[in-house]
Amino acid sequence: MFWPGIFSIFLFLLVCVELGWAFELKLQCDDPIVLGATVQCTVSVYDESGQPLTGETFKYTWKDDAIPQNNREIQKVSTTDDWSVTYNRSVYTSGIYIIRVVVCKIYLSFICISSNSQGTFINVSDSLNGQLVVAQRNETRAGFVSVTDTVRFNTVLKAADKNYVSTAPTVLSYWFLDCVYYGITTDMQFEFNFTKTDEHHIIETLIMGDFSPLPPPVTLPPSTTSTPPTTTTKGSTTTAGTTTTSTTTLKPKSVSKRDVASGTIELNFTTTAGNKTESNIKMWQNGTLVPYNALFPYVCNSTAVVTDQTKVHGFFQSSFITKAPISNVTVSGNNWLQHGELLSLNIKCQGSEKIQFCYFFKPGLYNVTGNETCEHFIELETCEFPIRRYLQDKYTVIIIIKNDVSKKITPVAVTVYKVKQQSQLSVIVVPVAFSLAAVVSIVFGIAYYLQNRSRFVVEVADFDFGAKYADMEYKTFKDRLKDSIVNAFTRDPMPTTSDAPIWPPSHKYGSMT
DSSP states (O other): OHHHHHHHHHHHHHHHHHHHSOOEEEEEEOOOEETTSEEEEEEEEEOTTSOBOOSOOEEEEEEEOOSSOOEEEEEESOSEEEEEEEOOTTTOOSEEEEEEEEEEEEETTTEEEEEEEEEEEEEEESSOOEEEEEEETTEEESSEEESSSOEEEEEEEOHHHHHHHTTSSEEEEEEEETTEEEEEESSSEEEEOOOOSSOEEEEEEEEEEEOOOOOOOEEOOOEEEEOOOEEEETTEEEEOOOEEEEOOEEOOOOOOHHHHHHTOOOOOOOEEESSOOOOOOEEEETTEEEEOOOOOSSGGGOOEEEOOTTEEEEEEEEEEEEEOOOEEEEEEEOOEEETTOEEEEEEEEEOOSOEEEEEEEEESOOOOOSOOOOSOOEEESSSEEEEEEEOSSOEEEEEEEEOSSOEEEEEEEEEEEOOOOOOOHHHHHHHHHHHHHHHHHHHHHHHHHHHHHHHHHHHOOOOOOSOOOGGGOOOOHHHHHHHHHHHHHHOOOOOOSSSOOOOOGGGOOOOOO
């Protein structure tokens, strides 16, 4: 009764643990690596919801399928574990290997339950792994470079390969541009200036890490300097012989940048040509391209195969096209606008295709940061386009023009001002002119009247030399004018010729004799 009960309890706990303590594994390895380097693998434990498990003890069992096999086992309170495996060149060969890890949870300090496993493939290659980075002004270029800046080519190896090749006594980089040999560098970098646009180029580099042991120090045989002994005689002095022994030790020769610049480093490749073809590599000599009779593996589609097991190689290449950046951006048009006037700007620039532009407006004055961009760009065939917009206030137009190698941001401040409304010229001139004409007319009328009145007073004479009658009393001009108007409407009809004129006796003239 005792043992079956214990077994039932244990089985119950095991089922509960399996159901309640299930977990997931995530395995990562930093492959591919070159043969001889060390691969780093990491496993992490997560629960079903994707959260790391904490406060639990796990046992990690690692192994691979290499011959001889690599394995490792460790137990610790951690949800992650790392395993490093080195595939020595003298023991292993390049190829695909499988690495597997088994993780189980430790219960009661010795019971391994709820286990899980994960495996992955790793690639162990013959050559170095990495990439050739093309950069200008600390910016990576992809497929295009500018002709106005120096191009820096830099070989970036994977961390495992870089650590491995750095242990080699000699590491050299051979550089080729369009199958033209440009020499050796020791820092995996090469700089070049291009001057012509719209040209396609191919840059290639061959990295060689030489693991051959350096030659031992050279010890020269002892050098003996004999000096005759000194003796003293009358009138003369004689020196006796002395012996001096020295030993000189020469250090192994190392590669320096001076050796690279002077070209004293010799090519040291051991290759076999499968289908040997004539090398198409050239070099500059006295300003002329001449054939360069040297055999490089991988370079310029070479069929040479490396056979030296003491050296590790890496071949990297990149192709690109030279382009002219955006330059000479000119903005023409009036950026001072009256209220209601339409903004009209014309933009022109220079640069290689493919040219794209966009623009947007910022209220007030805006300082460009250099990080401005647009969601949508418009492509141009020629770098010339207009900007038309109605604005009611002060704005800054941000114009962005870019191509494959550059981006130009140009701000243009636009000011909209209001002008005080003024009457038209005709509204002012016409009334003033007519007012002046009226004043002049009145003045001339008054002057004319005064002048005629003076003349009338002078010319009027009294021709009545007879007696004065009461009806001929003196009347003013106003009275005479009034009488004339009244007489014009009340005058008697004119007498006919048959009627005798009736003249008052007092209006008859006497005899002139």
